[in-house]
Amino acid sequence: MKSAQRTSRPLALAVAALVGLPLALSGCGSSTAASSSEAVTEISVMDYYNNEPDKSFIGDALTKCGTQLGVTVKRETVPGKSLISKVLQQSSSKTLPDVLMLDNPDLQQIAATGALAPLADFKVSTENFAEGVLSAGTYKDKVYGLAPTVNTIALFYNKDILAAAGVTPPTTWDELKAASAKLTAGDQYGLAFNANPTYEGTWQFLPVMWSNGGDEKKIDTKETEQALQLWTDLVKSGSVSSSALNWTQADVKDQFLAGKAAMMVNGPWQIPALDKQPTLQYGVVKIPVREAGQTSVAPLGGEVWTVPQTGNKTRQAKAAEMVACLNSDENQLAMATARNTIPSKTTLSDKFASDNPKLATFTELIKTARARTGQLGEEWPAQATKIYTAIQTSLTGNASPADALKQAQGQ
């Protein structure tokens, strides 16, 4: 009898543990069921700024706004790659945070699920924001997210290398090709960009495509073909390393830093890394256009802050105040200066550009920058995949730009 007890107890424990495990797991799900009349003392926030120094910059801004609104901020930072899966998980278990940060091309995707609240419900002002910023935050005519600061890409050039070769920064495609060819010598390439098979490859191609009037909804057009021909020519002629097919934007920056590329397509978030090397003298210009007179249209980057539908109106209202606070003029300027990004209100751009001459080109570009999801909405992932597939097919020489675009559009 004794021995029977001894064997059955661990067994019972094991069974209980296994049966209890899912209960315990799902038990974590039901925490935010406070009644809506209670005063809100704590706001939960989730974002993907998990690396320094951005982590602290954003954390400071959140704490400051929290103090102003009389709430403590419970912040969770997750790696960028796992944010969306985390959001989907939380939306199915109804445990979304009070304030949620999203990368702007993901906003429409998440808003379409019904997980976000329109900011107009809480009277958050959307005045003075750049058009592209609002279109990135809008789904079906309602604004769901606002970005305090935004970014885009432009052409960085190494002043010393260009001066030594007697080259001025290019403004048209022909000049870009000529300059890149002239700057290519030995170990050094004229230009570096990234054309990898991810949305980043698409993102870097958008400026030439858009500036030439290309349409992201229908990519097998003359305008997009010309843009892809430019990218293809640059790689084929050897002015851009074919490694571009596998580089990330960070790799592109490393090439530029090492002096292996005289120019690069990249964004302002690389500036701290570039400034760490005091011998490097660089300038920033808009990405060249096909013909003089065309406008350089840049894609809008940056993160929007949203208020998820948590079911508790009082908490949501507080969360909306938090989003509004992050977007106040003062906070926009502070965050933009600290993080080398651009304030999203056009009313601030003149002051910001004169205070931060290094970011003047980017500030100018933001005024006309376009959101990736502006036209495509939820279709962005599918269409962006087609665009990078076409770029890769053409750059590897598997098909001509026209055929590559036609194949990809038909997929």
Add this chain to the structure above:
Amino acid sequence: MSLATDLPHSEGRATSEASKTHGTGTEKPAPRRRSRQRRERLFQWLFLVPAVVYMTLFFGYPVVKNVVMSFQEYTTSTFFTGEAPWVGFTNYVTVLSSSLFSTSLINTALFTLGSIIGQFVIGLALAIFFQRKFPLNGILRSLLLLPWLLPLIVSSAVWRWILDKDSGALNRFLGDLGIIDTGIPWLTSTSLALIAVVGVNIWIGIPFNLTILYGGLQEIPDELYEAGSLDGATGWKAFRHITWPMLRPVVSVVLVLGVVYTLKVLDIILGLTNGGPANSTQTIATQSYNLSFHEFKFGEGAALGNVLVIISLVFAVLYLRASRRAVDE
């Protein structure tokens, strides 16, 4: 299993025996035997419960969920609303008729075949080499396990740097030897990328093959070789007529497990090329991952995932049959 069930079974009998002597003692034997049997049954089931619960929770549920998902229009909205309309075989038709499917299937086959052959041949050669007694044997053998110990994402990041066209260590090395003039685009040429990825996967797979095959070789009794050498079977002959037949059961296990592991390789390819250039390293696994987690087409991703599961299943069945035969022998 039989060992485990024997224990409570006999104790169950002991307790019922005890209750009999202390109880009324007038019961007829037949119903008593039946209740005893029922009790045995109950205990048998109880011992199965942990395994069954575990299997259902962590294997059954995900598989069933994945199958169901592949028949639904499962999108990002589904997570919030819980609505996933039934669409029948639409997802399967979409992924199987996509022009990318044949590319991915061929790449998966080439990747698996190339990796397995490379890993096995090199692993076997090294295993035989380490059979000999020489100084540093143990240290070298444990060093060879290193690729296995490194996180895959770390290995792929390092290899990505080694294989870089312009400043990669491999091209620098070949250049310094005077073998090449310009950098070889290992990861950015459509004809080389798959070979490069296979090469890295071979490097990662060698320790597994080496370890298992080395273990198999240790099991072969030395007397066989001694007897063989008396009959003139040495060197290649000894390998052909003693080592290989004795190693066969281990070989079949290594190969089938290798195939199943290799079919589903994801991180190495994502880390090295992301499926590029121009889909030349896109496999069914990476394509399924892209569909689900980049394009948010969870239904199609699940459908393609199931295709991969079925392919793996074929090899898993082969493995089960091979291992059963090994036990029988």
